[in-house]
Amino acid sequence: MACDICGKTGTPLRDLREIYQTDQIKVMCPDCEKVVNKQLRSIQDMTTRMQKALLKLFMAERKAKKDPS
Numbered sequence: 001m002a003c004d005i006c007g008k009t010g011t012p013l014r015d016l017r018e019i020y021q022t023d024q025i026k027v028m029c030p031d032c033e034k035v036v037n038k039q040l041r042s043i044q045d046m047t048t049r050m051q052k053a054l055l056k057l058f059m060a061e062r063k064a065k066k067d068p069s
């Protein structure tokens, strides 16, 4: 079997967590896992910042609607 991302053979393969699997990508080698995990952390940092900003924006707009001043 080969890594579904880089195609490398003769390497240990890790199953991707089911929520991240696609029809084409289900297992990957340790090198790809390292890169993919780094990217996942970067995406998670970004979405956490977006979540905070969007909720603060929602609350500020809700407050502005209620506030006649």
Ligand SMILES: [Zn+2]
Binding pocket: 003, 004, 005, 006, 007, 008, 028, 029, 030, 031, 032, 033
């Ligand atoms: Zn790989």
